[in-house]
Amino acid sequence: MKPPCKECDPLWREEFSVRKAGEAYVARCQFTKFLTLTSLGMFVGNLWILAKSFVSRQVSYPEQAIANLGEIPVGGVKVFQYPNPGEQCLLIRTGADEYAAYSQKCTHLSCAVYYSAENNRIECPCHEGYFSIRDGSVLQGPPTRPLPRVVLTRRNGQLIALGMDAEPES
Numbered sequence: 001m002k003p004p005c006k007e008c009d010p011l012w013r014e015e016f017s018v019r020k021a022g023e024a025y026v027a028r029c030q031f032t033k034f035l036t037l038t039s040l041g042m043f044v045g046n047l048w049i050l051a052k053s054f055v056s057r058q059v060s061y062p063e064q065a066i067a068n069l070g071e072i073p074v075g076g077v078k079v080f081q082y083p084n085p086g087e088q089c090l091l092i093r094t095g096a097d098e099y100a101a102y103s104q105k106c107t108h109l110s111c112a113v114y115y116s117a118e119n120n121r122i123e124c125p126c127h128e129g130y131f132s133i134r135d136g137s138v139l140q141g142p143p144t145r146p147l148p149r150v151v152l153t154r155r156n157g158q159l160i161a162l163g164m165d166a167e168p169e170s
């Protein structure tokens with residue numbers, strides 16, 4: 001029988017040992033290869049996250065008429081969907097000539113918030129998170145982020161949604 005020749009062995013036999021003792025053995029070059037490939041994978045992953053965050057920052061929103069001026073009474077609320085179907089928002093008439101609109105999804109665990117006219121604030125029934133009607137900022141935890149605000153404008157007797165703004169106005 002011909003003696004085994006190390007130089008003639010195929011690479012797979014070296015990397016996938018058939019002997020139990022060889023399974024735990026990791027050659028320096030194999031370890032280096034593992035570190036190099038892992039680092040490369042992490043580098044590519046970070047590039048992908050960076051590219052994705054760059055693209056998501058440039059989101060464009062549709063213009064959408066959401067109500068006629070005077071359609072809801074002072075203190076009244078209208079639910080509408082913006083910017084996509086199924087994404088509920090609240091339009092609140094806060095004064096004779098004042099409107100505010102926010103996402104209805106609580107920034108804590110996504111429960112549907114509602115407007116409390118009695119307390120003049122937006123409340124989440126799940127964990128008693130309260131938001132300011134003025135700018136959507138958190139009045140009481142557990143939410144830590146403000147409610148995303150819908151940017152509004154008026155045109156031809158209508159309220160038009162222009163986009164979403166997650167930061168409250170200062």
Ligand code: FES
Pocket residue numbers: 106107108109110111124125126127128129141142143
């Ligand atoms: S989901 Fe709104 S406070 Fe927790």
